[in-house]
Amino acid sequence: MDRPVLNNKTMTNGRPLQYDPDKALHAAMQLFWSKGYEATSMQDLLTAMGLSKSSLYQGFGGKKELFVRCLERYRTHIYESFRQLLETSDSGLTFIETILLNSAAEARKPDHLRRGCLLMNTATEFAQKDRLVAEHVTIGFKGLRKALKVAVQRGQQDGSITSNQDAGILANYLACTLGGIKTVVKGGGDEKSVKEIVGVILKTLA
Amino acid sequence: MDRPVLNNKTMTNGRPLQYDPDKALHAAMQLFWSKGYEATSMQDLLTAMGLSKSSLYQGFGGKKELFVRCLERYRTHIYESFRQLLETSDSGLTFIETILLNSAAEARKPDHLRRGCLLMNTATEFAQKDRLVAEHVTIGFKGLRKALKVAVQRGQQDGSITSNQDAGILANYLACTLGGIKTVVKGGGDEKSVKEIVGVILKTLA
DNA sequence: TGATTACTGGACCGTTCGGTCCGGAACTGT
DNA sequence: ACAGTTCCGGACCGAACGGTCCAGTAATCA
Numbered sequence: 001m002d003r004p005v006l007n008n009k010t011m012t013n014g015r016p017l018q019y020d021p022d023k024a025l026h027a028a029m030q031l032f033w034s035k036g037y038e039a040t041s042m043q044d045l046l047t048a049m050g051l052s053k054s055s056l057y058q059g060f061g062g063k064k065e066l067f068v069r070c071l072e073r074y075r076t077h078i079y080e081s082f083r084q085l086l087e088t089s090d091s092g093l094t095f096i097e098t099i100l101l102n103s104a105a106e107a108r109k110p111d112h113l114r115r116g117c118l119l120m121n122t123a124t125e126f127a128q129k130d131r132l133v134a135e136h137v138t139i140g141f142k143g144l145r146k147a148l149k150v151a152v153q154r155g156q157q158d159g160s161i162t163s164n165q166d167a168g169i170l171a172n173y174l175a176c177t178l179g180g181i182k183t184v185v186k187g188g189g190d191e192k193s194v195k196e197i198v199g200v201i202l203k204t205l206a
Numbered sequence: 207m208d209r210p211v212l213n214n215k216t217m218t219n220g221r222p223l224q225y226d227p228d229k230a231l232h233a234a235m236q237l238f239w240s241k242g243y244e245a246t247s248m249q250d251l252l253t254a255m256g257l258s259k260s261s262l263y264q265g266f267g268g269k270k271e272l273f274v275r276c277l278e279r280y281r282t283h284i285y286e287s288f289r290q291l292l293e294t295s296d297s298g299l300t301f302i303e304t305i306l307l308n309s310a311a312e313a314r315k316p317d318h319l320r321r322g323c324l325l326m327n328t329a330t331e332f333a334q335k336d337r338l339v340a341e342h343v344t345i346g347f348k349g350l351r352k353a354l355k356v357a358v359q360r361g362q363q364d365g366s367i368t369s370n371q372d373a374g375i376l377a378n379y380l381a382c383t384l385g386g387i388k389t390v391v392k393g394g395g396d397e398k399s400v401k402e403i404v405g406v407i408l409k410t411l412a
Numbered sequence: 413t414g415a416t417t418a419c420t421g422g423a424c425c426g427t428t429c430g431g432t433c434c435g436g437a438a439c440t441g442t
Numbered sequence: 443a444c445a446g447t448t449c450c451g452g453a454c455c456g457a458a459c460g461g462t463c464c465a466g467t468a469a470t471c472a
Contacts, residue, residue, distance in 0.1 A: 015419050015469040036331060038244035042460060052420050053461085059419095063460065111334045123393035124330045125242060128317045138394040165406065172390075172399050173406040179393075180386030184378075187329035187385075188344040193378050200371065200379040204410040221439040221448045248430060258450050259431085265449095269430065 021059065024049040028060075029070040033118045036125050037067055064130075071136045074118045075143060082147045092155020093205060096148070096174060100198045103181045107191040116182040119144070141175065148174045152205075161205045170205065177201050227265065230255040234266075235276040239324045242331050243273055270336075277342045280324045281349060288353045298361020299411060302354070302380060306404045309387045313397040322388040325350070347381065354380045358411075367411045376411065383407050 027048045031040050042063060046053055060066040082099075089095035106114050115121075119140040127134045149171035155161030161170070177197075184194060233254045237246050248269060252259055266272040288305075295301035312320050321327075325346040333340045355377035361367030367376070383403075390400060 015417065015467090018419065018468090035335075036244070038242070039332065039335070041458075043458085052422085054420060054422090054463085057461070111340060114334055116330060120389050120393070121330050123389055124322060124327050126245065127392060127394070128320055129241075129245070134317060134394060141390075141393045141395070169399075169402045169406060172395075173403045176386035176390050176403050177383055178386070179389035180382035180384070183326050183329055183385035183389060184347075184382050186333060187326070187347045188333070188340060189347070189378075193375075196375045197379045197382045200375060200410065204406065221437085221450090224438090224449065247428075249428085258452080260433085260450055260452085263431070 017059075019049075019051050019055065024051060024059075025066075025069060025073055028066055029073050029118070032067055032070050033074070033115050033121070034112075036121060038125070064132075068132060068136055071118070071122065071133070071140065075136075075140045078119075079143055079147060082151075086147075086151055086154070091158045091160035092151045092153070093160035093202070095151045096155070096161075096205065097198070097202055100178065100181065100201060101195070103178060103185065104191055104194040104198050106182075107185045107189055107194050111188075114186050116186050117179075120179050120182055144178075145171050145175050155205070173204075174201075223265075225255075225257050225261065230257060230265075231272075231275060231279055234272055235279050235324070238273055238276050239280070239321050239327070240318075242327060244331070270338075274338060274342055277324065277328065277339070277346065281342075281346045284323075284325075285349055285353060288357075292353075292357055292360070297364045297366035298357045298359070299366035299408070301357045302361070302367075302411070303404070303408055306384065306387065306407060307401070309384060309391065310397060310400040310404050312388075313391045313395055313400050317394075320392050322392050323385075326385050326388055350384075351377050351381050361411070379410075380407075 027050070028045055031044055031048045035044070042053070042056075045063075045066070046056060049056065051059075056066070060069060085098060086095050089098065106116075119137060122133065123137045123141070127137045145168075149167050152161055152167040152170045152174070156163045156167060181194060181197065184197070233256070234251055237250055237254045241250070248259070248262070251269075251272070252262060255262065257265070262272070266275060291304060292301050295304065312322075325343060328339065329343045329347070333343045351374075355373050358367055358373040358376045358380070362369045362373060387400060387403065390403070
């Protein structure tokens with residue numbers, strides 16, 4: 001992704017981009033992640049991304065389009081981190097344990113840093129109100145479930161997870177509990193009780 | 207609650223309220239529940255509550271104050287419905303099963319009617335940004351966990367739920383999964399897969 | 413150097429935001 | 443009928459919203 005432009009016509013020469021589109025997109029994503037869509041103003045975005053209003057509109061098309069780009073970025077981001085984590089995990093179960101405990105660890109942070117998961121935040125904030133956003137959320141969830149399913153299957157092969165239940169169903173169950181943990185943490189849950197919850201979840205996989 | 211006024215000085219005579227404060231509050235709650243805090247405008251509220259701007263400010267004090275009142279109302283509402291449901295449930299487990307399946311049933315509705323739970327929506331939307339709101343969310347969560355704990359204890363007594371685990375921990379676990387189901391449904395989950403998830407959860411209680 | 417390209421800052425747009433205020437009308441108890 | 447009280451419609455407020463537009467200019471290639 002060299003240029004942030006929406007149309008993909010080839011560009012030959014002229015003044016090159018004065019900002020790093022990837023960095024800018026990253027900053028926007030962080031902001032949306034922290035504050036949500038509605039509560040993030042264009043001014044906030046301009047400041048965080050470090051570019052002028054015209055550049056933003058020229059480069060990203062508008063608030064909604066920018067947000068969708070952020071969703072995409074977030075999605076590919078977590079897929080990648082999941083892939084890496086799974087690669088370096090001893091077993092399917094420890095992979096899942098790590099993910100759950102990471103989520104639980106957010107409870108140690110002060111309130112304003114409990115950002116949860118951009119995908120799930122978006123689902124609760126306004127996936128119902130916009131078809132395009134809803135589609136991206138659905139895609140994101142699907143990918144999440146698929147990644148978890150792969151992990152469950154590996155766990156069932158290496159014996160760390162029970163084979164008594166269908167891997168797909170267990171993956172959906174895990175996606176659900178993951179969302180639950182995010183919600184509990186955002187609701188002010190302390191790490192100790194969240195860890196107890198994780199304990200119950202892990203026990204159900206054994 | 208005769209008068210919605212914020213100060214509680216005694217009122218003797220004068221023109222009585224031309225609207226039903228309870229009905230108005232209910233309408234506001236429905237709106238916040240559906241659209242969230244930020245996305246609900248004062249104009250929306252005025253229309254839905256059927257009163258004039260001055261009446262709203264005079265009677266409820268402002269958007270934030272009104273929202274907090276709605277949170278309180280929602281809280282007492284669900285406590286009451288939980289109490290009633292538990293009373294008429296055969297066992298602790300069937301009570302929990304009913305609650306989970308009710309949440310799952312929302313997946314049958316079209317997107318714009320998947321409202322989730324006002325408390326959890328608020329937790330994800332902006333509990334971090336406002337201390338007062340955060341407190342109310344925390345209180346609400348606490349009450350929810352307590353209600354679930356009572357149900358679990360009853361289930362442990364009547365034998366429908368395992369006694370191998372602490373009732374409080376199981377209650378927290380259930381609150382978590384409940385939030386997860388709400389999230390999954392909002393994210394576009396279909397009823398079939400949500401029911402499968404509920405199946406897994408119930409199995410973990412046995 | 414000159415022609416071409418397109419990034420950039422800021423002025424500007426109409427709309428909507430939450431919130432205040434006041435004058436007139438409606439209802440009460442005496 | 444009257445005085446006292448409170449409700450309520452609507453005008454009005456400044457600020458912020460997302461978005462458009464254009465002139466100025468920086469960077470490229472030939």
